[in-house]
Amino acid sequence: MPKSKAPVNNGKPYVYDLTLEDWQEWVKGNGEAGFRAGQIFDWLYVKRVSSFDQMSNLPKSLREKLVGQFDFVTLTEVAHYRSQDGTVKFLFELNDKNAIETVVMKHSYGNSICVTTQVGCRIGCTFCASTLGGLKRNLSAGEIIAQVVKAQQMLDQTGERVSSIVIMGIGEPFENYDEVMKFLKVMIHPKGLNIGQRHITVSTSGIVPNIYRFADEDTQINLAISIHAPNDELRSKLMPVNRRFPFKDLIEACQYYIAKTGRRITFEYALMGGVNDQPEHAEELAKVLKVFPHAHVNLIPVNFVSERNFVRTERDDIFTFQRILERGKVNATIRREQGSDIAAACGQLRAKHMESGAR
Ligand code: SF4
Numbered sequence: 001m002p003k004s005k006a007p008v009n010n011g012k013p014y015v016y017d018l019t020l021e022d023w024q025e026w027v028k029g030n031g032e033a034g035f036r037a038g039q040i041f042d043w044l045y046v047k048r049v050s051s052f053d054q055m056s057n058l059p060k061s062l063r064e065k066l067v068g069q070f071d072f073v074t075l076t077e078v079a080h081y082r083s084q085d086g087t088v089k090f091l092f093e094l095n096d097k098n099a100i101e102t103v104v105m106k107h108s109y110g111n112s113i114c115v116t117t118q119v120g121c122r123i124g125c126t127f128c129a130s131t132l133g134g135l136k137r138n139l140s141a142g143e144i145i146a147q148v149v150k151a152q153q154m155l156d157q158t159g160e161r162v163s164s165i166v167i168m169g170i171g172e173p174f175e176n177y178d179e180v181m182k183f184l185k186v187m188i189h190p191k192g193l194n195i196g197q198r199h200i201t202v203s204t205s206g207i208v209p210n211i212y213r214f215a216d217e218d219t220q221i222n223l224a225i226s227i228h229a230p231n232d233e234l235r236s237k238l239m240p241v242n243r244r245f246p247f248k249d250l251i252e253a254c255q256y257y258i259a260k261t262g263r264r265i266t267f268e269y270a271l272m273g274g275v276n277d278q279p280e281h282a283e284e285l286a287k288v289l290k291v292f293p294h295a296h297v298n299l300i301p302v303n304f305v306s307e308r309n310f311v312r313t314e315r316d317d318i319f320t321f322q323r324i325l326e327r328g329k330v331n332a333t334i335r336r337e338q339g340s341d342i343a344a345a346c347g348q349l350r351a352k353h354m355e356s357g358a359r
Helices: 020-029 035-045 060-069 141-156 177-188 208-216 232-238 247-261 279-289 315-327 348-355
Strands: 076-082 088-093 099-107 110-114 118-120 135-138 162-167 200-204 222-226 265-271 296-301 331-334
Touching: 020 035, 076 348, 088 141, 088 348, 099 141, 099 348, 110 141, 141 162, 141 177, 177 200, 200 208, 208 222, 208 247, 222 247, 232 247, 247 265, 265 315, 279 315, 296 315, 315 331
Parallel strands: 110 162, 162 200, 200 222, 222 265, 265 296, 296 331
Antiparallel strands: 076 088, 088 099, 099 110, 118 135
16 A cells, blocks of 8 residues: 655644554654554554553653654544434544544444545535535545544443444545555554454545556455446536546446456445436446446435435335346345434535534
C-alpha cells in the first residue's frame, strides 16, 4: 500500500495519522528505542487511551515529545440517535468544527461500522444528502480511524467489538485514496484493531483509475461499486460521475479487478420509484452484469431525502426486480434496512445540522 503524507492539523498531525512503520521511523528520528513504537501503537489501538498522560510505561520525556508534536482527534458528539433495531448514528464535530456522521449497526454476526471519509462530497449523486453542500475537505487517515476507535470504546463497555467496517459514509473514498489506504493499513494490522480484511468493504461511485489502483494493491478487502442504473443515459442523470467515467470504462475496470484479484464485486443498486426500478431496468442490468462470473447485486430501497423528490419502490416491485436479475443469472439480495427510524441514510443528519447554521 502507498505511504501518504498525513494532513496536518494546526501544524500537528494526529496520533492516528501514523502507521506502525511511521511510528518506528518517528521513534528512531527522535532518538528513542525502537520498541517504543509498538508501545505507542498498543496504547492507541489495544488499550485505546485518549491522552498521552495515560501511556504510563512511556518515560515522561517521551510523553512530552508526543504532546508537543501530535494531537488526538477530538470527535465531539453533537448528537446520537439509537434506532429500535440497535443501530446508533453519531453526529460528530471534528477539531475544526466540521460535522461528520458515523453509524454503528448490530447484526447477528457482530457489530459493523460505517465510516465517513470526506467532509461533504463533490460527486453529486442526485439521491444523496451528503453532497448537498459540496465537498469541504478530505479527512485524514487519523480522522477516519478515530471514528472506529470511538465506536470500539463505546462497545468496550459491553465487552463487544467492531467486527466489520464499511466505507460507505459521507464522501467518495477513492477521491481520498491515500488516506483511505492508510486507514485500512492500520485497521487490519494484527497489533492494532486487527479487523479481518474480508470483513471490510470499500464502496466507490466508480472512480475508474483508482479501481485499477485498488486492484493492484495486495489486499483481501472487498470492493463495492454503486451502479444504480443499467445504462449511460440514466446513470449520467443520477450520478454525474458517469460523465467522467462512462459505463464501458467502469465495466472494463471491474473486469480488470476481478481478473487481477479473483474476488467478486458487489454492485449497489438504490431503487428509486419510477426512475430505475422498472422491469426493463432489471432486464438491462442483468445483461450488463452477465459478463461477470459471480456478479452480486445488493438492492437498496432508497431513503427519502426531503431536498430530493424520490419515492420508495413498492415492496412487490423490489421482489420483481430481484427475480428478473436472478432469472438473468445475476445473484441479487435486498439490503436489510437498518436505522430508518433515525434518518440513518448517508448525510441526512449532517444536512439537518448544517441547516441550523453549523459547518
Ligand atoms: S452517494 Fe456517495 S459518492 Fe454519491 S454523492 Fe453521496 S457520498 Fe458522494
